[in-house]
Amino acid sequence: MNKGFFASGLLATCLLSGCATTELQSNTVRKVDSTQVTAVERVAKDAGVHIIWVNPPTRVRERKLKYSMTVKPKRDEDRSQGVPDRR
Numbered sequence: 001m002n003k004g005f006f007a008s009g010l011l012a013t014c015l016l017s018g019c020a021t022t023e024l025q026s027n028t029v030r031k032v033d034s035t036q037v038t039a040v041e042r043v044a045k046d047a048g049v050h051i052i053w054v055n056p057p058t059r060v061r062e063r064k065l066k067y068s069m070t071v072k073p074k075r076d077e078d079r080s081q082g083v084p085d086r087r
Contacts, residue, residue: 033059
């Protein structure tokens with residue numbers, strides 16, 4: 001009984017781990033490729049076909065950071081002009 005319970009729990013864990021995503025850890029962002037969607041829908045409309053997008057085409061872009069982690073070195077000019085240290 002315990003072996004069967006353990007095996008089914010292990011199987012469920014393996015199957016559910018396949019649903020996990022690493023999108024948040026990546027420096028890329030997926031967005032819908034609106035130019036390709038528009039082009040395909042235009043051709044479909046001319047042919048009299050209605051499209052329902054299940055998985056629309058996407059474009060991968062690099063994520064733009066809102067902040068910088070660089071540290072600027074202190075300059076001697078700032079100290080001589082009376083600019084206070086930013087600590």
